[in-house]
Amino acid sequence: MTDTLTPVLSDNWDADRPWTLDGYGRYDALQQALAMDPDDLIQLVKDSGLRGRGGAGFPTGMKWGFIPQGDGKPHYLVVNADESEPGTCKDIPLMMASPHTLIEGVVISAYAIRAKKAFVYVRGEVLHVVRRLQRAVQEAYLAGYLGNDILGSGVDVEVVIHAGAGAYICGEETALLDSLEGRRGQPRLRPPFPAVAGLYACPTVINNVESIASVPSIVTNGVDWFGSMGTEKSKGMTLYSLSGHVKRPGQYEAPLGITLRELLDLAGGMRAGSELKFWTPGGSSTPILTAEHLDVPLDYEGVGGAGSMLGTKALQMFDQTTSVVRCALRWTEFYKHESCGKCTPCREGTFWLVQVLERLEAGKGTADDIDLLVDQCDNIVGRAFCALGDGAAAPITSGIQYFREEFEAGLHTPAWELFPYQASTLYAQPEGASA
Known part of the structure; x- marks a missing residue:
């Protein structure tokens, strides 16, 4: 791999009126x-x-x-x-x-x-x-x-x-x-x-x-x-979008194969008092990864080998204040809203996934809800008309894989009690404001 940053597409972004x-x-x-x-x-x-x-x-x-x-x-x-x-x-x-x-x-x-x-x-x-x-x-x-x-x-x-x-x-x-x-x-x-x-x-x-x-x-x-940039099978440079609980979010153009640890160093690390809990390598439609994967090469083969997808290289960082259940619910609400409705697995599947996740977030889940989520995801993946259905299931199944105890806590304790949502917000709440 060449230098840590390889500005090519972004090389002229700081020039005088580069859009002209x-x-x-x-x-x-x-x-x-x-x-x-x-x-x-x-x-x-x-x-x-x-x-x-x-x-x-x-x-x-x-x-x-x-x-x-x-x-x-x-x-x-x-x-x-x-x-x-x-x-x-x-x-x-x-x-x-x-x-x-x-x-x-x-x-x-x-x-x-x-x-x-x-x-x-x-x-x-x-x-x-x-x-x-x-x-x-x-x-x-x-x-x-x-x-x-x-x-x-x-x-x-x-x-x-x-x-x-x-x-x-x-x-x-x-x-x-x-x-x-x-x-x-x-x-x-x-x-x-x-x-x-x-x-x-x-x-x-x-x-x-x-x-x-x-x-x-x-x-x-x-x-x-x-x-000369990148890896043997994933060549060249690319733009990584780094967001979430980091000190300096933004676009970082680097060779394919750079690690998240290196990118986090460039971004100044996690915000003060934070430690990495989980992250997405390619946007919300890719299976989440954890701090154990900090040194996985961010190329197509490396991320694929870790059980996820490089996708759009949207690296969203979440620290210990974040509820995995709530994240999965918010993403699934998005996919439910954006489903075109053409095929039954995606149209009906995303609707029912939201129902179960809402119960778990509110601490009102039942003993069968986690297995029900896995079963619902299994009936969507590979059966939807396009990749939207697979993308909706990915953060849920990976969330259960790595943080099953949080989903089990949803059988008796609301997520907002375990993880107060004010704590995970990126911006300070005005005094007296509700989450």
Whole structure:
């Protein structure tokens, strides 16, 4: 592994107005890419080992290679900027600080897969991000980096910034496609996969913001440079979102494979008087881990080997004042609310999970409730239409695995008596205020 911090995507965030084209600079990587054959570009990204930064970690170049060529159909590139996983905050800061990093990556990626049109699907609530991206796209058009005959190359690429309506389910790629087409965002049955029949039933590549934003640096610096960071199977740098009971929460760009212990040191450690109790490695839809896992490499293989998923690298830190039962309940309430309702396991399962967790939080659980939770989760995992159901079950089953005694305490003692909620809040309560 290289240095602890490896600013690449975040390298210009402290520059003078980096969100403008003048602050960002020329699209040098695009000029290099346009001199290459599209197939060579795809091979370059394959060779780099870049893996999707949105959750599953699927090899980006391989996904691009699935697009059938010479099929006579339009090809589309869709950037999933619907960042809504609880605890995740990496794509929005990137788009706010340096939107041209993403836009240059979009043009290069569209050229590689021979797409003449690209869409950036942004979560609707972040209107300030939508406006910043729209201005960046306008600047790129005016400079000749977008539109017809880009830089005299004969390549045409149009980019549309599309604001979603704020549905968590639209972070699932096929639900996102339905939303883009003007329908209610619900996951599609697969196959066919988007690479064959995606947007408007045409071949489509869907990538996360950070995945696409990483492409220009790979084109500029090469495969060996990218591979010098990270681990053998999880190469490169990535943005980790560190939040919760830490002294300095924020985004830390580091090589894949760094440990939480190292990141916590960079963040100044846990807040005063705190010790780490549990944490999420990839947002609330990944199984929680504990202080025993401080030295697990934060890459796809390391976190997977520890029984969780790297996911979106949303590292939420919880100290000894936090009730695991209450955390599981709040997350499950979110998943219940955001369920699209298309499939029974997720729609009904999240509803009943909330009922049981509410009883346990209030200290009114029954002797069978813990086994009932495990059984409910077992009937959701692998049976839901998309990964939302699995994500809802993950913090519950892992919470019971590591902190079963807290769930058992819910048979007789309210969680707020064992863990007063005022103690775990991140901000001081005004005098006399209730929790």
